[in-house]
Amino acid sequence: MKSSLRSIGDTAAQFGLATHVLRHWEDAGLLAPGRDSAGRRLFGDDDLVRIAVILRSKAAGMSLQQIAVLLSDDHGRERHTVLQEHIADLDRRMAEMTLSRAMAVHAFECEAHDLTRCPGFRATIADVLAGTAPWPAGQALP
Template sequence: MKSNATSWSIGEIADRFGLGTHVLRHWEDVGLLNPVRSGAGRRRFDESDVVRVAVIIRSKAAGMSLGQIHALLDGQVADRREVLTAHVQDLDRRMDEMAHSRQMTLHALDCRAHDIATCPNFAAGVADILARTTPPSA
């Protein structure tokens, strides 16, 4: 299908972003997209729709739910700030976890212990998890 310079079909947008057309239809159903319709009733995406799709993809990759993305794109300023503040806190938590996991993985690469779980240095990496769990009853 050939696109013109101002709008694209759902198939063209799906191909451009490597998505299934059902994904774009779902995002439309939940209110994230609102493409215009041609005289024949077909969806036509303009440049602003293309940017919204890119924002949705990036936001999902960052771990945001569709509800959070809706607030980001269409919410009131207070709702947007609340969602974004919570998301930054979640990103910080996940980045800390990733850094911790990376440190443990790098240690495991060089550790001489046959069973990595018996290495005191490696075990120290899970001490925080062990401290917040309750041991099973005997």
């Protein structure tokens, strides 16, 4: 199957990006598009896959440095370390999101118009208020 080549403008538009973003990623070593005889960048299917990986990784909170390790063939052990750290960060953020969602649902369903006065919410942070636990308390709402 022959790869179709795309200009930087078409490639950027396909992903909803400005062309300078693709140039920046190239400067950072994340992309290496081919060039035509006039020196214009040409992006093939493999480049599009790399762009998708970069975008998905950025959406998940990874830095360009972390993504560079992820995309490199030269960083096997470092790649695993970066991914382990990222998975731990995702787990932490998902736990925080779960607590935030529970608070929002509780606030939506609570009869107290001021969540700071809600006995149910106050019960979930009692240990923080008492100084016996750090924030976030990690307790689910009733």
